[in-house]
Amino acid sequence: MQEKELSLRGEKIILSPHKGIYWPREKALIIADVHLGKTALFRQHGIPISSQVLDGDLERLSEMIGRHQPEKLIVAGDMFHQDFNTDLQKFTDWRNTFERLQIILVQGNHDKLPMLQYRYMGIDLYKPNITIPPFQIVHKATKGKNEFLQICGHIHPGLMLQGVTRKTIKFPCFRISEKAITLPAFSAFTGLDTSKCDEECKYYVVAGDKVIMIKD
Numbered sequence: 292m293q294e295k296e297l298s299l300r301g302e303k304i305i306l307s308p309h310k311g312i313y314w315p316r317e318k319a320l321i322i323a324d325v326h327l328g329k330t331a332l333f334r335q336h337g338i339p340i341s342s343q344v345l346d347g348d349l350e351r352l353s354e355m356i357g358r359h360q361p362e363k364l365i366v367a368g369d370m371f372h373q374d375f376n377t378d379l380q381k382f383t384d385w386r387n388t389f390e391r392l393q394i395i396l397v398q399g400n401h402d403k404l405p406m407l408q409y410r411y412m413g414i415d416l417y418k419p420n421i422t423i424p425p426f427q428i429v430h431k432a433t434k435g436k437n438e439f440l441q442i443c444g445h446i447h448p449g450l451m452l453q454g455v456t457r458k459t460i461k462f463p464c465f466r467i468s469e470k471a472i473t474l475p476a477f478s479a480f481t482g483l484d485t486s487k488c489d490e491e492c493k494y495y496v497v498a499g500d501k502v503i504m505i506k507d
Contacts, residue, residue, distance in 0.1 A: 292358075293501040299472070300425035300440050305359075306465050306495050306502045309351040310475045312442070313359045317423060320355055323367035323430070323444025324476035326401065327382050345378050348478055349385050356389065364392055365421065367444045367474060368399025368430025370414075383412055397421055399430035399445065432471040440472065447476040449483025450494050450505060461485060465495040465502070 295306040305313040311322040325348065356364075371379065386394070396402060396409070398418040409416050420429040420441075427439035431446075448466040451459050461483045463475035468490050475497055476483075494505045 293503075295495055295502040295504070297467075299467075302425060304472075307355055307358075308497050308500050308502050309355045310463060310477050310497055311352075311355055312465075312472070312474065313355070313361065314426075318360075318362040319365050320359060320361045320363070321365045321367060321428065321442055321474070322352070322477040323474040324369045324399075324447060324478060324481060325366060325371075326369055326476070326478045326481060327371045327378055344479055345381060349382070352477075353385075356392065362393060363395060365395045365428055366397065367428050367442055368397050369401045369444060370396050370399070371402050371404055373401070373403075379412075386412055395421060397428050397430055432473065437470065441470060442472045442474065444474045444476065446473060446484045447481050448473050449475075449485045450496055451485050452496070452505070462496045462498055464497060464505075467493045467495070 292308055294308065297304050297306065303315055305315070307313060311320050313320055327345070352364075355361075390413070394412075394414045396414050396416050397420055398416055402416075406416070420427050422428075422439060425440055426442050427437065428442045430444060432441050432443045448464050449461045450464045451461055463483060465475060466473040466488060468488065470490070496503050496505050
């Protein structure tokens, strides 16, 4: 696995090809847009999406935890997709294997479970953000000036690249500007927003087991 180590605002962070960030000083993993429950919702409506999608997401998360041994997992919104269903029960079983891991959720637009459900799963809920200088973790980046560098999700950033066969392929990516680090959607079952960044950005593409900087 080829991770990418960066220094931003005087802080070391590590970009993982498993589509998350590890922040060593805080012993924290940061991910966004897990959308737990989405695959089960599609199956409920007769669309045959395999439960192995969720299995793969949880396996990647377990691998990140095993590699970095974090004390907390911070989710920058949209951890869940809808009401409690079989996917969420599977996640609850997974969560019980990491009882010592603190899970912090910054509420996203899809996170609409009852408060008791978050407590049942051992999740601390924050809104609209959690600030740990020099970073501020939010679901959707805010406009205007901010003294903190925001870490966010919401848009599922991607980049279109041309392969050796001249076929254009979409890749999930980390998108980094002076104001924000936009995380790739953690779930494998999401679309990608490949629209152009409004400001100067660096793109770090997730390509298999590597994170590669594409352009300045």
